[in-house]
Amino acid sequence: MNIDGPIIVIENDLEDQFLIGETFKNLPYNNEVLFFEDGIKALEFLESTDLKPLLILSDINMPKMNGLEIRENVHNHEHANVKCIPYLFFTTGAHQQLVIDAYSTSIQGFFKKPASFEDFERTIRTIVDYWRECISPAEFL
Template sequence: MAKSGPIIIIEDDPDDHEMIERILLKLNVENPIKKFMDGESALQYLQSTSDDPFVIICDINMPIMNGLQLKESIDTDKRLRVKSIPFVFLSTTANPQQVKQAYHYSVQGFFLKGQSYEALKNSLHQIVSYWQHCVHPNNLT
C-alpha cells in the first residue's frame, strides 16, 4: 500500500461510480482514482501496472468477475499478494454467506453502501481515514 497510490474503485453501477468519486473529492482525498466496471478489467490493470494502490474498494455482485472471484485471483497472484493492497468490499447487501467467504479471503473490511448519500459518505470516510493512519508493511521506510 502506498499512501499516495491510487484508490481503485470496482463498481458495475455508473451512478455509484460517480457518487463514490464525488464523495472522495468532497472528503479532500488527494489520491488518484481508478475506476473499473468489473473484476476482470481491474485484475488486468493490477497485473499490468507498476502502481502501488492505496486501497481497493470493490462491489461484491458484478458481472464477468465478481468481487469474491477478484479477491481470490489477487490472493493467488504472487506479485499482487506481496503488494498487500488493502481490499474492502462496499456493497448494497451483506449476504451472510458472502460476508463469511469475503473474510475467508482475508478482506480488510465489508461495508454497506447504506440507504443515503450521508451513509455512503460516512463509510468512505471511515475506510480512507483508517488506511491513511494505518502503519502497513509496504509504507515503512
C-alpha cells in the same frame, strides 16, 4: 501504506460509480480514484502498473467475475506488492453467508453501501482515514 496511491474502485453500476466519485470530490484526499467496471480490467491494470494503490474497494455482484473471485486472484497474486493492497467490499447486499464467504478470502473489511449521502460520505472517510494510518507489509518490500 502508500497514502498518496490511487484508490481502485471495482464497480459495474454507473450510478454507484458516480456517487463514489462525487463523494471523493467532497473529501480532503488527493488520491486519484480509478474505476473499473469489472474485475478482469482491474486485474489487468494491477498486473501492468508500477503504481501502488492505497486500497481496493470492490462490489461483490458483478458480471464476468464476482468480487469474491477478484479477491482470490489478488490474494493469490505472485507479486507481494499486489497481495498487500488492502481489499474491501463495498456493496449493497449483505447477508450472513456472504459476509462469511467474504472474510474467508482474507478481505480487510466489508461495508454495506449506506442509503443517505451523508452516511455514504462518512463511511468512505472512515475507510480511507483508517488505511492512510495503517502500516502495510508492502512498506518493507
